Amino acid sequence: MRYISTRGEAPALGFEDVLLTGLATDGGLYVPESLPHFSLEEIRSWRGLPYAELAFNVMYPFVEDAIPADDFRKMLDETYSGFAHQSVAPLVQLDSNEWVMELFRGPTLAFKDFALQLLGRLLDYVLEKRKQHVVIMGATSGDTGSAAIEGCRRCEHVDIFILHPYQRVSEVQRRQMTTVQGDNIHNIAVKGNFDDCQRMVKESFGDQSFLRGKTQLAAVNSINWARIMAQIVYYFQASLALGGPDRSMAFSVPTGNFGDIFAGYLAKKMGLPISQLVIATNRNDILHRFMSGNRYEKQQLEHTLSPSMDIMVSSNFERLLFDLHGRDGAAVKDLLENAAKGPVSIEDYRWKSARKLFDSDAVDDKATCDTIREIYEQNEYLLDPHTAIGVRAARNCRRDATVPMITLGTAHPAKFPDAIVESGLSVKPQLPPHMADLFEREERYTVLENDLAEVQGFLSKHWKNA
Numbered sequence: 001m002r003y004i005s006t007r008g009e010a011p012a013l014g015f016e017d018v019l020l021t022g023l024a025t026d027g028g029l030y031v032p033e034s035l036p037h038f039s040l041e042e043i044r045s046w047r048g049l050p051y052a053e054l055a056f057n058v059m060y061p062f063v064e065d066a067i068p069a070d071d072f073r074k075m076l077d078e079t080y081s082g083f084a085h086q087s088v089a090p091l092v093q094l095d096s097n098e099w100v101m102e103l104f105r106g107p108t109l110a111f112k113d114f115a116l117q118l119l120g121r122l123l124d125y126v127l128e129k130r131k132q133h134v135v136i137m138g139a140t141s142g143d144t145g146s147a148a149i150e151g152c153r154r155c156e157h158v159d160i161f162i163l164h165p166y167q168r169v170s171e172v173q174r175r176q177m178t179t180v181q182g183d184n185i186h187n188i189a190v191k192g193n194f195d196d197c198q199r200m201v202k203e204s205f206g207d208q209s210f211l212r213g214k215t216q217l218a219a220v221n222s223i224n225w226a227r228i229m230a231q232i233v234y235y236f237q238a239s240l241a242l243g244g245p246d247r248s249m250a251f252s253v254p255t256g257n258f259g260d261i262f263a264g265y266l267a268k269k270m271g272l273p274i275s276q277l278v279i280a281t282n283r284n285d286i287l288h289r290f291m292s293g294n295r296y297e298k299q300q301l302e303h304t305l306s307p308s309m310d311i312m313v314s315s316n317f318e319r320l321l322f323d324l325h326g327r328d329g330a331a332v333k334d335l336l337e338n339a340a341k342g343p344v345s346i347e348d349y350r351w352k353s354a355r356k357l358f359d360s361d362a363v364d365d366k367a368t369c370d371t372i373r374e375i376y377e378q379n380e381y382l383l384d385p386h387t388a389i390g391v392r393a394a395r396n397c398r399r400d401a402t403v404p405m406i407t408l409g410t411a412h413p414a415k416f417p418d419a420i421v422e423s424g425l426s427v428k429p430q431l432p433p434h435m436a437d438l439f440e441r442e443e444r445y446t447v448l449e450n451d452l453a454e455v456q457g458f459l460s461k462h463w464k465n466a
């Protein structure tokens with residue numbers, strides 16, 4: 001399988017290179033040159049398979065040039081046996097024909113584990129083969145750094161440095177990152193804010209000379225193709241559990257960078273009957289404004305009760321735009337260069353073709369809390385704020401009550417207790433047993449000044465073979 005850039009100018013790459021690359025050299029994102037397509041009969045034959053086996057069937061065509069089948073199977077077994085539920089992605093029923101798929105049974109209690117637990121293993125496998133080493137550098141405002149750290153904890157050929165703003169992340173968030181043991185794991189608390197952290201990462205990628213050519217930086221952010229790939233699988237799993245592929249499904253997806261829902265779009269293109277995808281956003285609603293009025297325009301960042309969806313632009317949306325423009329990289333490049341200067345629209349027929357599949361909604365903090373309370377009162381079931389946005393949008397956008405509506409449950413409620421308190425409920429979400437001793441575990445992190453040279457000096461001194 002070859003991968004091409006959405007802006008049409010960068011060289012095509014194979015899976016291994018795509019895995020190790022962030023942005024393409026032309027500023028685009030990599031997508032498969034063509035997708036595998038499965039017949040209904042083939043999909044039907046996967047009914048009842050354990051998650052790891054289903055994952056193999058769905059993903060193997062994407063990696064087959066780089067990884068022998070048995071090695072990939074082993075990797076998948078290891079990855080998904082680390083989830084605290086036998087079915088890996090259990091479904092919970094909310095109402096007639098309405099479901100939540102719990103994607104938060106992994107080590108850090110959010111759906112990002114599905115991709116990052118696999119990504120760490122893929123990276124290590126490819127680096128071992130190539131006798132290479134990489135340094136992963138990333139910044140987090142608190143809620144997503146832990147999944148990357150957990151994903152890399154066993155990697156022999158990867159050192160990971162995650163920057164977070166000192167004293168500006170919650171204790172649960174900090175502890176989820178700093179209690180992971182491993183001599184390749186480095187938490188840095190920067191005496192600054194999240195933007196400072198992000199800027200240092202960006203500048204370090206731009207000029208890697210501080211590593212003196214001995215290693216290279218790699219990114220595991222949400223544009224990484226392998227992450228998208230891993231997220232396609234659970235759409236198949238949910239559908240097969242509810243009577244697919246002999247009936248179609250609707251999914252509502254709490255959306256930030258458009259990675260998770262783009263995986264659903266790919267599942268459909270690969271043959272899974274999906275009749276509706278709901279883009280559920282919070283007040284950072286650039287995608288909702290686009291889907292409802294064909295106007296794509298950046299606005300100020302809002303801080304909400306669902307911080308993992310606080311974005312100004314959704315980086316993976318470019319991958320959909322590429323398809324909407326008949327895979328014309330030059331057209332995408334033009335559009336996005338214009339979008340950097342002001343509002344843009346796409347041709348009406350292209351926008352309408354997107355609207356055949358996608359609906360959208362923007363849910364504010366009050367409606368988020370109302371939904372958490374409502375679902376708790378109806379079902380004694382606690383939603384985290386991101387999932388609550390998905391459920392609210394699913395209910396607002398539903399087209400056909402005979403089609404199962406599945407909201408992706410993206411985080412465990414105990415990860416975001418503030419929203420539960422805000423919703424007026426007096427229940428306290430409990431951390432699951434495998435996390436219950438989080439507050440007794442030993443922490444390891446280094447506090448550094450808000451200074452690029454100091455942070456880079458720390459990196460170049462502390463990666464494993466420095």
Ligand SMILES: *Cc1c(COP(=O)(O)O)cnc(C)c1O
Nearest residue numbers: 255256257258259260308410411
């Ligand atoms: C990352 C994240 C999202 C958004 O997912 P995207 O793939 O960026 O759209 C939603 N909810 C939670 C809890 C997340 O961590």
